[in-house]
Amino acid sequence: MSYELQVNGKRHRVDTDADTPLLYVLRNDLQLNGAKFGCGLGQCGACTVMLDGAPVMSCIVPVSVVGKRPVRTVEGLGTVDKPGVLQQAFIDEQAAQCGYCIAGMIMRAQALLDKHPAPTDAQIRSHMMPNLCRCGTHMRILRAVRRAADTLRGQAGGGRS
Structure with a gap:
């Protein structure tokens, strides 16, 4: 079909x-x-x-x-030469160890930030819970999501007059 x-x-x-x-x-x-x-x-x-x-x-x-x-x-979300905000935050926080889960983590986080641009730590943890990381970089992943949220809020605020 x-x-x-x-x-x-x-x-x-x-x-x-x-x-x-x-x-x-x-x-x-x-x-x-x-x-x-x-x-x-x-x-x-x-x-x-x-x-x-x-x-x-x-x-x-x-x-x-x-x-x-x-x-x-x-x-x-972005390219190798120009990663998206969330992708860059994952790079900056060194959130990937083996990297296998990272694309899924990034997409789940992107869905959260699209709906809630200023999530609390509890909202981030709850939203990310269905995705598993066997390497144990959970804290770096949480920091990356917070970093991206802060960056996006800064960009939104920086464009206003």
Whole structure:
């Protein structure tokens, strides 16, 4: 079956089975390899992307349910040469150790900051809880999210007259 997806602001047509996980389409058909296959059961968060602004575990989202809702992956936040604010905060805080969970962590954090630009530490912890980091860089990840929130608030305030 053929599906038209909007991913990172671009339209893509893919031919696949209705029950194919969105993760497989992103990685295999669109060569967007930021989201990782971790557990395949929606329990670890390594595959987290945003679907219509909400974080979802793409390993358990069939492509057939995406419809016209926009998909955003870590590749849609910035580039190697010009990382997005949140990506830069993760770099600055050295939040990645092995790096496997980081794309999913960044996407979950981006969804939080899009809805709550000034989250409390408790909100950050609660929102990030579904995603697992086996290396134990949780404190650095929390600092990176706080840093990005502070940066974004500074940018918003700096542009006003």
